[in-house]
Amino acid sequence: AQSVTQLGSHVSVSEGALVLLRCNYSSSVPPYLFWYVQYPNQGLQLLLKYTSAATLVKGINGFEAEFKKSETSFHLTKPSAHMSDAAEYFCAVSPYNNNDMRFGAGTRLTVKP
Amino acid sequence: SQTIHQWPATLVQPVGSPLSLECTVEGTSNPNLYWYRQAAGRGLQLLFYSVGIGQISSEVPQNLSASRPQDWQFILSSKKLLLSDSGFYLCAWSRWGAGGYNEQFFGPGTRLTVL
Numbered sequence: 001a002q003s004v005t006q007l008g009s010h011v012s013v014s015e016g017a018l019v020l021l022r023c024n025y026s027s028s029v030p031p032y033l034f035w036y037v038q039y040p041n042q043g044l045q046l047l048l049k050y051t052s053a054a055t056l057v058k059g060i061n062g063f064e065a066e067f068k069k070s071e072t073s074f075h076l077t078k079p080s081a082h083m084s085d086a087a088e089y090f091c092a093v094s095p096y097n098n099n100d101m102r103f104g105a106g107t108r109l110t111v112k113p
Numbered sequence: 114s115q116t117i118h119q120w121p122a123t124l125v126q127p128v129g130s131p132l133s134l135e136c137t138v139e140g141t142s143n144p145n146l147y148w149y150r151q152a153a154g155r156g157l158q159l160l161f162y163s164v165g166i167g168q169i170s171s172e173v174p175q176n177l178s179a180s181r182p183q184d185w186q187f188i189l190s191s192k193k194l195l196l197s198d199s200g201f202y203l204c205a206w207s208r209w210g211a212g213g214y215n216e217q218f219f220g221p222g223t224r225l226t227v228l
Contacts, residue, residue: 032214032215034216041201041222041224042221042222043203043205043219043220043221043222044157044203044205045219046216046218049214049216051214090157092217094214094215096214098215099145099162099164099207099215100215101215101217103156103157104156105155105156106156106157
């Protein structure tokens with residue numbers, strides 16, 4: 001069975017600082033990995049996805065993530081945080097040819113001025 | 114393009130009352146459909162998913178039920194709400210990517226408060 005663990009339920013950074021949100025996965029088969037963002041009282045929006053092509057994936061709003069098989073990780077980064085990045089971020093895993101998708105518990109990002 | 118709708122956007126219901134939340138998807142055929150719940154300060158809990166009309170799989174036994182009367186319509190129901198049913202309910206649909214991955218797209222959600 002696949003699962004993801006997001007390290008840190010809350011992350012706080014200053015505006016302009018590096019954003020690093022951690023996600024580790026567990027999967028018995030090659031996984032597909034996703035990062036979603038949720039703004040208050042809204043649905044989830046896809047930021048980026050890893051689908052076994054390039055290991056460094058670029059997404060919307062300047063975010064990117066790197067798939068590292070040796071570390072079973074898929075951490076989300078952004079070089080310079082903006083106030084508008086404040087939101088909840090979810091990592092998710094889905095195995096090949098499977099309807100299932102499992103989400104992490106989420107990380108709330110706060111951006112300080 | 115595909116769009117997903119949920120209504121109502123917000124709902125306040127007394128304990129013991131019935132519930133009906135609706136989700137509709139436009140612009141795609143035979144989507145997989147999902148109901149999730151987010152309790153305050155918690156992650157997403159998958160409640161139900163459907164791969165076709167009348168085909169419902171339940172992830173968590175509870176007092177909620179789901180139905181899919183049309184290909185594009187997914188309904189979440191309860192006969193008697195509990196306080197613990199309060200939360201943010203999200204509907205999602207998915208499609209298969211060319212590489213065999215299942216990407217999900219979410220609706221705007223329904224905020225349910227049970228008093």
